[in-house]
Amino acid sequence: MHCGVDFESPIDADSGRAVRDRADERTDYEESVDDDESDAKTVGFLVAIVGLVTLPFVTPPNMTLFYVTAAVGAGFYAARQPSLAEAAARGGLALAVAPLALLALSVVVPGTGGFAGGSLVPALAYAIVVSALARSIG
Numbered sequence: 001m002h003c004g005v006d007f008e009s010p011i012d013a014d015s016g017r018a019v020r021d022r023a024d025e026r027t028d029y030e031e032s033v034d035d036d037e038s039d040a041k042t043v044g045f046l047v048a049i050v051g052l053v054t055l056p057f058v059t060p061p062n063m064t065l066f067y068v069t070a071a072v073g074a075g076f077y078a079a080r081q082p083s084l085a086e087a088a089a090r091g092g093l094a095l096a097v098a099p100l101a102l103l104a105l106s107v108v109v110p111g112t113g114g115f116a117g118g119s120l121v122p123a124l125a126y127a128i129v130v131s132a133l134a135r136s137i138g
Contacts, residue, residue, distance in 0.1 A: 040087035041079045047091040048075025051098065058099040058126040060106040060119055070098040092134020099123035
């Protein structure tokens with residue numbers, strides 16, 4: 001066992017993170033982790049909002065529940081990332097893949113209009129534009 005004398009602040013043995021020091025002040029590491037997490041959550045929220053606004057234009061008809069689920073899921077995925085750049089890149093990529101996944105799902109789900117060749121073009125265009133934006137931001 002190490003008594004922690006060589007460290008500037010105590011380190012938690014399980015997680016390896018710095019714990020609060022004796023004066024109950026936060027360490028620099030804890031502040032940076034909290035800031036990155038809140039930034040990722042903000043990006044996740046924005047990804048979900050963008051998905052809710054834009055996905056209806058590129059999804060097959062009668063798939064409202066599925067596109068809402070895809071948009072919110074992409075937002076949650078972005079919010080779970082460790083940094084702002086990864087949240088933007090991975091959340092944007094998840095949002096870019098969503099219309100293609102919804103198009104494939106429309107083949108299986110009855111009453112959604114099925115697959116049409118003309119609906120593939122807007123979904124691909126959406127995927128290309130959103131993934132390029134996510135790559136440039138992230």
